[in-house]
Amino acid sequence: MKVLAFGKIAEIVGNQEIEIDNLPNTEVLLGYLRQQYPQLQNMKFTLAVNKKQVSGNTEIPRGAEVALLPPFSGG
Amino acid sequence: MKVLAFGKIAEIVGNQEIEIDNLPNTEVLLGYLRQQYPQLQNMKFTLAVNKKQVSGNTEIPRGAEVALLPPFSGG
């Protein structure tokens, strides 16, 4: 699966895009990310799975594109 | 006093501006105008005395400028 990071989170992760082994759902993914990038623990962000924003624990299809979205600030 | 006509009323009166002898108030003026220009009897319009819109019978100062204002349609 592919994880995309944006805005402030891309700065923390140090990358716009990372490849990781498939994880079953967003809860597992968040656990993994917070361990890898402790700074994420204090950050507000939402997730999109295959370009759709999700809330609550959500299944991640194999090979999905998951994005980490800090609060929007367009306009 | 000076009477200014605008829009459709200018077409009826046939003039943008007419000079008439001073009349004491707007009621007398309206009576005079409706007699002179019978078509005004079926028309909706308001009056401005010295560039201020008035309602009800209003005194007309000597030498005032009175305007006949059909419904506005700017914009």
Place this chain on the structure above:
Amino acid sequence: MIIISQKLKNMENQEKKRTPKNIFVNGPIAPEKISKSIANHATKTDIGGHSIFLGQVRADEKEGGTVKAIEYTAYEDMALQKAFEIREDVFSKYPLTCMHIYHSLGEVKTGEICLFVFTSSKHRKAAIDACEELVERIKKDLPIWGKELVDNDSSVWKENT
């Protein structure tokens, strides 16, 4: 100290002392006038949002034909005085940086712009609300008349509702 604050006070008063501005443009309002007006605000770096309303002449169907133009006339002196009052009122109601009003006189063809209202503010809400209020009051309170010229050479006096 007292002198400085007095000076500041005078400056403030001066800034508040606005006089009637001409709002009338002969014929249609060119799109380039609008872009120029926008570009003029690039130096005002406290502005965060602009709201613009444009009135455009419609080719409405009338008995016997289609509107090809509107011919605008106004009681100019009164309109400028009234526009000034509206302007002051809207400035006092919303925290605006800038406000511009332009209205056509004479003939404006279908598809051309006859009204240009432009407000700017630090935050979007004030600019948007002020612009909308200005448009409503311009239509309702300014002594301006539009005569729709129909392509069979007849004409119809418009009436704002």
Place this chain on the structure above:
Amino acid sequence: MIIISQKLKNMENQEKKRTPKNIFVNGPIAPEKISKSIANHATKTDIGGHSIFLGQVRADEKEGGTVKAIEYTAYEDMALQKAFEIREDVFSKYPLTCMHIYHSLGEVKTGEICLFVFTSSKHRKAAIDACEELVERIKKDLPIWGKELVDNDSSVWKENT
């Protein structure tokens, strides 16, 4: 008769079949782009009112300096998909003739335009209300991020409220 009405129906459906459009512009939005866009509507003579919102980059004071620019990035694919949904939704809600949305990517300096929203309708109310709703939803729902670049070389990530 049946054939004609079927054809009309197909045309209607075709017209309704809209696809995602690019909304992104590299760098600031030039005032000339706005006037050109306005001029393009002169042929649409059923339009009576245009409403335009422009976002402009403010020179806000930050700890240690003044904002000199905002650098915009976006999750482009998702933003375009979401903008399309918003567009369809607003089209179904208001009787609009046209709708245009442009947002900057990359660096936009203070005083420059970063957002251009443009709605047109037969009557003013629909254009004004739709424009306001679009601006709110663009700010709230599009995955776009602005990083304020401060003149002491630090930076602050913006956050829409």
